[in-house]
Amino acid sequence: MDDDDADYMQGSDDEGYDFEYSDGDEGNESGTADVENMYYKAKSKKDDNPEEALKDFRAIVDQETEKGDWGFKALKQSTKLLFLVLKRPSEALKTYVQLLTYTKSAVTRNYSEKSINGILDYVGGGKGGVVEVDVLEKFYQATKDALEDAKNERLSAKTNLKLAKLWLDRKEYTRLSKLIRDLHRATAQDGDGDDSQARRDTQLLEIYALEIQMYNETRNFKKLKEIYNATNAVRSAIPHPRIIGIIKECGGKMWMGERQWNRASEDFFESFCKYDEAGSPQRIQVLKYLVLANMLMGSEVNPFDSQETKPYKTDPQIKAMTDLVDAYQRREVHSAEKILKDNQSTIMDDSFIRSYIGDLLRSLRTSYLVDLIKPYTRLELAFLAKQLNVEISEVEELLIGLILEGKVEGKIDQVGMRLELSSKQSLERKRYAALTKWTEALESVHGAVVGKTAPNGRGGPGGDIGLGDFGGLPERWA
Numbered sequence: 001m002d003d004d005d006a007d008y009m010q011g012s013d014d015e016g017y018d019f020e021y022s023d024g025d026e027g028n029e030s031g032t033a034d035v036e037n038m039y040y041k042a043k044s045k046k047d048d049n050p051e052e053a054l055k056d057f058r059a060i061v062d063q064e065t066e067k068g069d070w071g072f073k074a075l076k077q078s079t080k081l082l083f084l085v086l087k088r089p090s091e092a093l094k095t096y097v098q099l100l101t102y103t104k105s106a107v108t109r110n111y112s113e114k115s116i117n118g119i120l121d122y123v124g125g126g127k128g129g130v131v132e133v134d135v136l137e138k139f140y141q142a143t144k145d146a147l148e149d150a151k152n153e154r155l156s157a158k159t160n161l162k163l164a165k166l167w168l169d170r171k172e173y174t175r176l177s178k179l180i181r182d183l184h185r186a187t188a189q190d191g192d193g194d195d196s197q198a199r200r201d202t203q204l205l206e207i208y209a210l211e212i213q214m215y216n217e218t219r220n221f222k223k224l225k226e227i228y229n230a231t232n233a234v235r236s237a238i239p240h241p242r243i244i245g246i247i248k249e250c251g252g253k254m255w256m257g258e259r260q261w262n263r264a265s266e267d268f269f270e271s272f273c274k275y276d277e278a279g280s281p282q283r284i285q286v287l288k289y290l291v292l293a294n295m296l297m298g299s300e301v302n303p304f305d306s307q308e309t310k311p312y313k314t315d316p317q318i319k320a321m322t323d324l325v326d327a328y329q330r331r332e333v334h335s336a337e338k339i340l341k342d343n344q345s346t347i348m349d350d351s352f353i354r355s356y357i358g359d360l361l362r363s364l365r366t367s368y369l370v371d372l373i374k375p376y377t378r379l380e381l382a383f384l385a386k387q388l389n390v391e392i393s394e395v396e397e398l399l400i401g402l403i404l405e406g407k408v409e410g411k412i413d414q415v416g417m418r419l420e421l422s423s424k425q426s427l428e429r430k431r432y433a434a435l436t437k438w439t440e441a442l443e444s445v446h447g448a449v450v451g452k453t454a455p456n457g458r459g460g461p462g463g464d465i466g467l468g469d470f471g472g473l474p475e476r477w478a
Contacts, residue, residue, distance in 0.1 A: 035063075035064075036070065038056060038059065038060050038070075039057075041056065042057050042060070042074070042077070043077065046081060046085070053077075054081055054086075057074040057075070057077050057081075058074075060074040061074050061078075061098075067101070067105065067106040068106055069106065069107060071102065072106050072107050072112075072115075075096075075098055076099060076115055078092075079092050079095045079096045079099060079119060080119075080122070082095060083122065083123060084122060089123075089131050089132075089135045092123075093139055093142070096119060096142065097142050099115075099119075100116075100142060100146035103146060103150060104149075109152075113152075116143060116155070116159075117158075119139075120139065120140070120143065120162055123136065124162070124163075124166040133172060136166065137175075140162075140163045140166075144156060144159060147159060157187075157203060160179060160183055161203075161206055161207075161210070164176055164179050164183065164207075164210050167179060168210055168214060168217075171217070173217075173218060177214070180207060180210065180211055180214075183203075183207045184207060187200055187204055188200075197236045198237065198238055200236075201234045201236040201237035202236075202237040202238050202239050204237065205231060205234055205244075206239065208230060208231045208234075208247065209243045209246040211227050212224060212228060212231070212246070212250045215227060215250075216254075221257060228247070228251050228254060231247050241274040241275070241277040241278040242278040242280050244270070244274045245271045245272075245274035245278060245280060245282065245286070246271075247271075248268070248270045248271035248274065249268070249271040249275075249282070249286050249289070251267040252264045252266075252267035252268040252271060252293065253289075253352065255267060256289075256293065256296075261293050261294075262297050264293040265290060265293040265294050265297055265299070268286055268287075268289045268290035269306075271286045272286045272308070272309070273308055276308065284312070284315065284318065287312055287318060287321075288317075288318070288321050288350070289352065290309070291322075291324070291325055292353055295324070295325065295360055295363070296359055296360060296363065298363070300329065302329070303325065304322060304325070319346075320339060320342075320346045321346075323339050324339050324340070324347070327339060328360075328364060331364065331368050331371060333364045333365050334389065336360075336364055337361070337389075340357060340361075362398070365388055365390070365398060366401070366402060366407075368388065369388065369398055369399070369402065370402065370407060370408065372387060373408065373419065376421065377421055378421065379418060379419045380418045381395050381396060381399075381418060381419065382417065384419070392417070396412060399412055399419055408421070409421065410422050
């Protein structure tokens with residue numbers, strides 16, 4: 001028994017049977033057994049002789065005087081054969097349209113819904129190869145017409161959402177925009193009451209999730225923000241966590257575009273948690289975005305310290321990002337560059353991450369540069385460029401930015417191509433020198449204490465140790 005038959009048996013659970021037979025039923029039973037034998041004989045030919053199987057399934061449908069279970073199943077198998085095996089989608093559409101006429105009375109509602117969903121999944125999933133958009137649209141239009149005729153509003157809404165997702169995946173944005181407008185109108189006309197409000201809001205969030213992805217992909221950031229704000233106004237929804245994951249992921253990308261790293265980090269974290277709850281593989285990609293946002297906001301907190309993200313710290317796809325965080329927090333710009341170079345597939349192949357690597361390296365180089373110039377009064381730009389492994393023009397640009405932001409007190413001598421640090425920067429150098437002298441003094445004290453215990457050492461019995469022996473400690477620190 002294949003999946004089709006398993007679904008059928010599950011769908012038949014709602015029907016009761018009393019197992020009482022009258023003499024007049026014997027002929028009907030014999031006929032049913034014959035049709036069942038025909039069905040399984042046809043199924044046995046599917047792999048070796050699909051054309052012959054197709055003829056046998058057609059014979060089952062043709063011999064039925066009224067629509068029944070076996071005719072429905074034969075049409076379902078025919079649709080599958082024509083679409084997935086024989087690659088004749090137009091003919092598959094004809095058998096599917098005929099199958100839809102059986103859903104009113106021939107089979108149970110649950111079984112017909114499972115069958116319709118299954119067919120639409122493989123029709124739109126690319127399993128049968130490339131299918132013309134017009135053919136796909138006809139499959140869905142036939143489904144919508146049948147569901148409207150049967151007044152099955154719930155499945156009709158699900159079918160429209162499934163089609164909208166298909167148009168999004170295929171980047172058919174004109175078709176998607178029209179369908180989204182239809183979905184909004186249908187949702188607004190939903191019934192009254194608390195249950196209807198919750199159902200309406202839940203469906204509304206699903207529509208917003210599709211819409212926000214469309215605006216993110218088409219880079220319509222004004223509309224994206226409008227939809228993002230609208231999602232925050234929905235109160236009664238009980239959405240699947242994956243829907244919230246999608247909305248928050250697009251929100252995080254929106255904040256990144258506005259250079260609001262902190263808000264991006266918050267949305268990416270929530271998106272990761274929702275994807276994780278839903279068991280979606282997209283959680284790994286969003287976790288990378290979270291790490292990126294944390295580094296760009298200059299956070300000293302390791303994003304993998306939280307209870308939610310810690311289990312993924314050693315994930316092979318995440319390992320490169322954890323190494324990048326370590327390099328960033330240690331201000332090791334060269335290590336970070338090597339990590340990015342060695343991990344093209346896990347980091348740089350993502351176009352979104354790649355678009356912010358320049359900002360990340362700039363932040364790292366800036367921090368590295370600030371630490372590098374502290375002990376000096378003047379520095380050649382060529383020396384700094386060599387230390388950073390970049391062009392002199394880039395070093396000059398970084399220094400101008402630091403001077404304008406007030407992080408470095410000094411000026412650039414463009415004739416001599418060097419950085420001249422001011423008196424305030426000189427104060428920093430004095431502090432740096434004082435700390436260096438104090439460190440050396442402590443090391444001398446340590447050496448003297450060790451020497452005191454050594455045989456014939458200067459600090460041995462009778463020896464005196466004083467600070468004067470080490471040139472004295474610095475008198476002031478600032």
